[in-house]
Amino acid sequence: MSTAIIYARAPPTFQARYFSFRPPPVASPSPYGPSPMPAQSAVSLGLSLSMEAPSPARSPSPNALRLGALSPAPSAAPGQLLRLTTTIASALFSQELEYLYTGKSFGDAFEFLFDSPEKREDGDGERHRIDKLRKDLVFMWRSRLYSDVRIQLEGNFSSSTSAQDDPTVTPVFSSHRFILVSRSPYFRNLLLGKSFAQPTPLPGQPITITLPSPPFTPASLHFTLGFIYTGTLAFSHRTFDLDTAFHIMRSASYLSIVSLHAEVEARIIEDMCHGLFMAYTPFADYEQMTGGRWGSVGCKCRQCARRIPRVLEFATLPDVQNDRLANGARRALVGLFGDGWCTPEFVNLPVKIQDTLLKGVNKRTVPQNIFPLLFAAHRALARFQDGRDKDRDLGGLQDMILAARSRVDSVLCTEAEVCFEQPEWLSVMEADGGRFEDGEKVDWVMDSVLRGLTTKNAPMMYQVCKDYHPSF
Numbered sequence: 001m002s003t004a005i006i007y008a009r010a011p012p013t014f015q016a017r018y019f020s021f022r023p024p025p026v027a028s029p030s031p032y033g034p035s036p037m038p039a040q041s042a043v044s045l046g047l048s049l050s051m052e053a054p055s056p057a058r059s060p061s062p063n064a065l066r067l068g069a070l071s072p073a074p075s076a077a078p079g080q081l082l083r084l085t086t087t088i089a090s091a092l093f094s095q096e097l098e099y100l101y102t103g104k105s106f107g108d109a110f111e112f113l114f115d116s117p118e119k120r121e122d123g124d125g126e127r128h129r130i131d132k133l134r135k136d137l138v139f140m141w142r143s144r145l146y147s148d149v150r151i152q153l154e155g156n157f158s159s160s161t162s163a164q165d166d167p168t169v170t171p172v173f174s175s176h177r178f179i180l181v182s183r184s185p186y187f188r189n190l191l192l193g194k195s196f197a198q199p200t201p202l203p204g205q206p207i208t209i210t211l212p213s214p215p216f217t218p219a220s221l222h223f224t225l226g227f228i229y230t231g232t233l234a235f236s237h238r239t240f241d242l243d244t245a246f247h248i249m250r251s252a253s254y255l256s257i258v259s260l261h262a263e264v265e266a267r268i269i270e271d272m273c274h275g276l277f278m279a280y281t282p283f284a285d286y287e288q289m290t291g292g293r294w295g296s297v298g299c300k301c302r303q304c305a306r307r308i309p310r311v312l313e314f315a316t317l318p319d320v321q322n323d324r325l326a327n328g329a330r331r332a333l334v335g336l337f338g339d340g341w342c343t344p345e346f347v348n349l350p351v352k353i354q355d356t357l358l359k360g361v362n363k364r365t366v367p368q369n370i371f372p373l374l375f376a377a378h379r380a381l382a383r384f385q386d387g388r389d390k391d392r393d394l395g396g397l398q399d400m401i402l403a404a405r406s407r408v409d410s411v412l413c414t415e416a417e418v419c420f421e422q423p424e425w426l427s428v429m430e431a432d433g434g435r436f437e438d439g440e441k442v443d444w445v446m447d448s449v450l451r452g453l454t455t456k457n458a459p460m461m462y463q464v465c466k467d468y469h470p471s472f
């Protein structure tokens with residue numbers, strides 16, 4: 001039974017039934033820096049309540065603030081077996097401990113652990129219990145009281161944001177061995193295995209664990225530890241950016257925490273990239289849903305256009321190789337062809353990746369997508385013509401867009417009869433010049449026809465154009 005759990009979770013009724021109390025040392029609420037380890041365990045067992053009156057002084061946990069609980073007193077050395085000498089109901093005590101550790105139990109334990117009886121028929125009861133468990137565990141972590149592990153980073157993390165905003169200070173995080181061992185295979189093997197290479201700490205002092213940076217940064221380790229204690233990245237009001245999300249994912253892989261890896265991946269896909277063009281949907285299902293139409297689904301906002309190239313570059317790194325992120329990002333960047341490519345992040349992608357994306361656009365260049373792709377190419381090229389991007393280094397982006405447009409020109413002329421039956425063109429014809437933008441689109445189409453004409457397709461192209469545009 002962990003002293004920290006009793007201090008952070010147990011209400012006064014539990015403590016009064018099994019323990020006697022003295023005030024503990026006051027702890028700093030910061031998770032950084034050395035841990036104020038008490039020289040003795042907080043729990044003193046076997047003393048009747050009449051032997052010593054509870055002291056009102058303590059460092060309050062969320063549980064204590066709500067219930068007015070007192071802290072247990074140091075009396076036994078760390079690691080010493082503590083025995084209950086009072087008469088207890090072992091089944092009830094087991095249920096009570098189960099609740100303290102998991103937030104789940106049954107029977108009379110609930111009436112004992114709550115100020116008012118728990119309403120088991122209340123559908124929100126379990127959710128409230130889990131939420132309280134998370135808050136108590138966060139308090140236990142941040143208070144650092146009775147922590148027995150110190151985690152420090154080794155390496156260059158000056159480019160990351162630390163809690164102290166001072167890259168010259170090595171961040172140190174205090175934690176609890178039993179939490180780390182139960183939640184991470186890496187920590188379990190490290191702390192319980194025989195190959196633990198860290199120096200043996202002095203009696204009453206915490207074990208020190210050193211983690212490399214990269215993959216860890218102060219920010220990513222903060223969120224990783226928060227997840228270890230609560231099972232969620234939403235354990236505080238603090239948020240993280242895309243770079244930190246990448247570091248968290250790498251940290252999760254390093255520590256073999258599969259659930260953390262899955263959550264941060266989902267946050268990148270759903271929250272930061274707005275679904276990443278249905279990244280969780282297999283390609284065959286995606287094709288069936290969209291009917292093969294280019295750009296028919298997926299977010300094309302500027303935020304996604306700036307973030308998705310970074311996601312693709314990260315996902316394809318040798319030490320990451322995340323197929324779900326990579327496939328979703330490729331699908332998204334093909335769908336963002338045109339104006340969505342006019343970002344420094346896209347231009348900074350490796351040439352090999354850019355070539356792959358251009359091939360993806362070419363594969364989408366079929367009759368049903370001809371006009372959307374042609375219009376997207378012209379909107380992107382207009383950025384170069386009107387000078388919107390004259391102060392930005394967009395490298396060979398214009399050449400890439402022109403190459404994609406050249407493929408559109410070729411398909412438009414070789415499969416003209418099918419192309420000119422597409423709804424985008426028919427809607428222009430049916431409007432009969434009634435929409436302002438239609439005139440510009442007709443000019444783009446006619447220019448495309450002239451660029452794509454060859455001696456082989458010219459007779460058929462001429463007949464089709466006469467049918468749909470008599471002035472041709």
